[in-house]
Amino acid sequence: MNGSPHRTTCYADLGVSRSASQKEIETALWRWREKWRRGEALEESLRKAEQAYLTLSDSHRRRAYDRLLGVNRHPAWVEERPRRSVTARKVFRRCRALMKRGDDQGALKLARRAAALDPGCALYWSALGLLVARSGGCLREAVRHGQRGYELEPAERRVALSLAAIYEKAGLRKRALRLRRDHRWSLPDIFQPLP
Numbered sequence: 001m002n003g004s005p006h007r008t009t010c011y012a013d014l015g016v017s018r019s020a021s022q023k024e025i026e027t028a029l030w031r032w033r034e035k036w037r038r039g040e041a042l043e044e045s046l047r048k049a050e051q052a053y054l055t056l057s058d059s060h061r062r063r064a065y066d067r068l069l070g071v072n073r074h075p076a077w078v079e080e081r082p083r084r085s086v087t088a089r090k091v092f093r094r095c096r097a098l099m100k101r102g103d104d105q106g107a108l109k110l111a112r113r114a115a116a117l118d119p120g121c122a123l124y125w126s127a128l129g130l131l132v133a134r135s136g137g138c139l140r141e142a143v144r145h146g147q148r149g150y151e152l153e154p155a156e157r158r159v160a161l162s163l164a165a166i167y168e169k170a171g172l173r174k175r176a177l178r179l180r181r182d183h184r185w186s187l188p189d190i191f192q193p194l195p
Contacts, residue, residue: 108131
């Protein structure tokens, strides 16, 4: 999403509500194309509708986009999400306890389970990547898990710093420095050094 205050959402660009089903989204795009064919819509508005369709038609992109908008519970996954996410949180608490005790192998198993239970949580993926890197696992796998978490929540500072630590472990220092530099903005001004 752009930072401009006049930016409309993908839902508004396509002309559907936030609780629209997949079929309604497809129908809305079809209507936009028909309007353009008849000369009732501009090419720019059709392009915006097609971009909105690409975002909303894929369930993973739609979930990430709804998170950006601040909508955590979309009707498409309201039924299955609460129970699985509660279980995943319990598993992740046990994982953190094992990490504090130094049992990386046990924590790694629980992190894998938490990420499998709730694949939409960026924190679980970044923790899984850190544990794979710390326990001497495949660094490519660790980077892949960390990047998946970062793609889910790019504005979350903990996830970004976890990915930077994974990059450091993998020997990708330039990427780690760039990521740390890009996320310094999330600190309040009070913590920034004076010029």
